[in-house]
Amino acid sequence: MERKTQGNATGAAKRKAGRRCPVEKKCGGCQLLHLTYERQLAVKQKRAEELLKPYCRVHKITGMENPYHYRNKVHAVFSHRRDGTVISGTYAEGTHKVIPVETCLLENEKADEIIATIRSLLKSFKIKTYNEDTGYGLFRHVLIRTAHQTGQIMVVLVLGSPILPSKNNFVKALRAAHPEISTVILNVNDKKTSMILGEKETVLYGKGYIEDILCGYRFRISAKSFYQINSVQTEKLYTKAMELAQLSGRERVIDAYCGIGTIGMVASGHAGEVIGVESNGDAVRDAVQNAKRNEVKNIRFYRNDAGQFLTQMAEEGEHADVVFMDPPRAGSDEPFLSSVLRLGPKRIVYISCNPETQARDLAYLTRHGYRAEGAWPYDLFPFTEHVESIVLLSRKSPDRVVST
Secondary structure, eight states: OHHHHHHHHHHHHHHTTTOOOTTHHHHOSOTTTTSOHHHHHHHHHHHHHHHHTTTSOBOOOBOOSSOSSOBSEEEEEEEEOTTOOEEEEEEOTTSOOEEEOSOOSSBOHHHHHHHHHHHHHHHHTTOOBOOTTTOOOSEEEEEEEEOTTTOOEEEEEEESSSOOTTHHHHHHHHHHHOTTOOEEEEEEOOSSSSOSOOSEEEEEESSSOEEEEETTEEEEEOTTSOOOSOHHHHHHHHHHHHHHHTOOSOOEEEEETOTTTHHHHHHHTTSSEEEEEESOHHHHHHHHHHHHHTTOOSEEEEESOHHHHHHHHHHTTOOOSEEEEOOOTTOOOHHHHHHHHHHOOSEEEEEESOHHHHHHHHHHHHHTTEEEEEEEEEOSSTTSSOOEEEEEEEESSSSOOOOO
């Protein structure tokens, strides 16, 4: 199956040969765009093997049939030229210089069309873009999230002030051009910061969130919630994660760094009980609503630091049979890994978007009573250097593992 998928991927890449990005060398977002897709997969396979092979067998990477326009989350920073022309795009790598981008080979095509419409609306509505150096201007960013299965679209307008001139007419004009837009949100970021989104939000149209279907479950997605950017590959990734967890319907499962509850919800149909832990309050609220919407009764979500929560569980004599962990790129820290050891689950399913920090964490776990059984790389980020991977760890001894 993997061989067929990757053959199709190579074919798709060859069919699009010649579609090169005009800002490839300025943007820095697509480090591997100069390579065929087949070669990209080989580079990522080698990288995963270099880092993870010391701990376990690294299986063949799973690529995409069509590796283009997979990003369901698109961010554009807005600025203007000296003559006042509105531009939008991305920062040049390592700088805050805006590189104008009309279309992107990675981004959802409809999102790029909406961003182009917003550029023209700013001109007709005489809305000034924000200047980072002076702090003057209003319009800073646009964030667009698209749902792969439902087709719903969220548009987030990020402003330096809560006042959008003629906001009703602006939204009306935007929706007239793109009636498929499901919700429009005004987000206020009035601080001199590199962060895209601010704390304050106002819903200008729709429900203020979108919904998507993943692995048979319906998920509510807010502007600030984490949701994997490549829906097609995420389904494959989560299907493999469930297979590795070997759930029989009786286990107690921990979903650490659970986000909006995607992994935990998928696991809930195969486990006795699932506990999700996440520090992002917006994500936890979405997760609770997702459980209700899908009528899942055997899952609970907690807003807390994952390491502190698991430590408290261990101190109270609680246990877990399986732990799913999907940390950010920085990986986990020793307090969290130590808390996992104290719980002593039979299996740990470690999903990572950074094999370098995953290898570091594997070194700790394999020194303290766990054995890495195998690694399965997945290409969730075609044309970039990033690679996702799952590693299954099992407890060496049936006795409770205690960190030293």
